[in-house]
Amino acid sequence: MDQLIALPVSGDAFLLRRADRVILVDGGRSSAVLSRELTKYGVDRLDVVICTHADHDHAGGLVDLLDRSGITVREFWLPGAWAESLPMLLQKPVVVVDDLIQTLDKKVPYFPFDADPDEFEERMLSYVRSQRTEYRNAERLADRYAPRSADEQGNRDGNQEHFVPIDGQKYAGQGGDKLPVSRSGGDAAAKAFRNGRGRIRYRVAKKKISKPVASFWSGMIDTAERIHQIAAQAMRHGVKVRWFDFGEFAKTGHSGGGDRGFLIPLNAVELATPPPPPVGLSFLVRLTPLNEECLVFLSPSCKPHWREPSILFTGDSPLGQGKNYSVSWLRWPMGVSRDVIATAPHHGAETNLAAYSHLNSQARVMLWVRSGGNAGHPGPTYRDIDPSLRICTNCPHAKKPRQAAEIHLLKRPIWYPMRTHGHSCSC
Ligand SMILES: [Zn+2]
Ligand SMILES: [Zn+2]
Structure with missing residues (x-):
């Protein structure tokens, strides 16, 4: 069964199990916390580890993950x-x-x-x-x-x-x-x-x-x-x-x-x-991470008729460029399902508000998954999204303790249901 888990770490760390492969997108701040969470989920092998950019809350957990965890x-x-x-x-x-x-x-x-x-x-x-x-x-x-x-x-x-x-x-x-x-x-x-x-x-x-x-x-x-x-x-x-x-x-x-x-x-x-x-x-100039250069990856579903969701990892990207990032660079790949589960860009921060309209103009977001950020996150644009369409590892405004957000994708044709486990978001 396909599964997306937002790990309850400080920062972003998303685990995706799909087509018998296991991938990790970013590692939160701390390798110790990350390796504990991965062990909890029985992970002993990762096919792909992505680091979207060098910010501490994304890259910090990857610095000695292998030395530490086995x-x-x-x-x-x-x-x-x-x-x-x-x-x-x-x-x-x-x-x-x-x-x-x-x-x-x-x-x-x-x-x-x-x-x-x-x-x-x-x-x-x-x-x-x-x-x-x-x-x-x-x-x-x-x-x-x-x-x-x-x-x-x-x-x-x-x-x-x-x-x-x-x-x-x-x-x-x-x-x-x-x-x-x-x-x-x-x-x-x-x-x-x-x-x-x-x-x-x-x-x-x-x-x-x-x-x-x-x-x-x-x-x-x-x-x-x-x-x-x-x-x-x-x-x-x-x-x-x-x-x-x-x-x-x-x-x-x-x-x-x-x-x-x-x-x-x-x-x-x-x-x-x-x-x-x-x-x-x-x-x-070479090393400073800029949010607009944060890497964005898509795990595509090629079964659009089933409404099987593609999974979009936005990292801290605004999905656009120029003044206020208002020019979208997003080009949805041909033949890929536009039903999407997306991670909240930049932990839902208002600086990335352009990302929502950029994505909504090309895809239907079935669920937003939010993690990381600080007490000032997320911003009003994220909080305006229908609460039934978001899940969160922690809601700083509601002072919820950190907890994994798990999304289980259940394979059924025609309509693609999912089961979620974790805080429903009350940010
Ligand atoms: Zn970040
Ligand atoms: Zn929340």
Whole structure:
């Protein structure tokens, strides 16, 4: 029997059992909590583990899941943008930390101490957004108008000299075993990240930067460390890694890859080889997670006449772009059931309100599944949805304790019933 379970963790972690395969989409904040929940559900093997983006409440639980739980994983599906930074993160984390601190010293010394932390964060995110967009547009022009030299072609086609610096081994995303990361390498990395946090604290003590600035920058170091840990773990355990790149999708509007009929990306392209490091972009710009670049995956049902639901994992995505994310990029794949069970975008946060109309214009949502978020979530748009159409691991407004939300999909033709177990949502 097919089953979707929103695990009662802090953050997002969704378990899907479908067609004899088990997939996990995101891991919440803590590997300890995640592995306890997975054990409770009898999971000892995961066919696919997806990380939609590097935010703590999605990626934190994946950093040492394998070391801790004994669960075996066949494949990790990770954001392509990470791959651009991984060679450096794995081999010389000190360089990444230095770059982050240099950007801090260059970018924010004059930022007023009494400024609002949210305003600072918004300012940094829009800086990152504009830098990445500019880079992508420039790359697109170069692709179109300037024939690449044979050398650059080589880099594109996987002969990536600067991308395979470790023992001359090819790092092409096929298998973790291709890129050995030693224990001492892990210790050196932990030390580099610790050192970075220390340098930020020093700047606070010397009153060079304010606390909101420091916490944003420490968050960046944490993000870099999570990405390092997830990748290094996959490699240590010999787990195959597949890369899904939002940037490629942003250029063309076409998504591709994944496993047809089982699990496909809607806003990313699977890469045969990881993209080369973007020249001239700081690690701040490369690594900062932006919600609009969060990966979105669909487990499609190809039996629309049965009304068998497709399952949509929205992560923190607004399903759109531009001002207030009002331009939808959602293109429903041909032949796929438009009856949908969808996870609540960004834990139901009002920042993602555009996602509801984007999805409703292309599909019929039979059930929204919400988890994670904070006491300020969810927002009015989510709370306006008919309560019979939502299920929640916790309803902060109603102060409900965390509990798994289970959806059992019962196979019957013509109309596709489901049985749910958990809090009916009273957010
Ligand atoms: Zn989130
Ligand atoms: Zn709720």
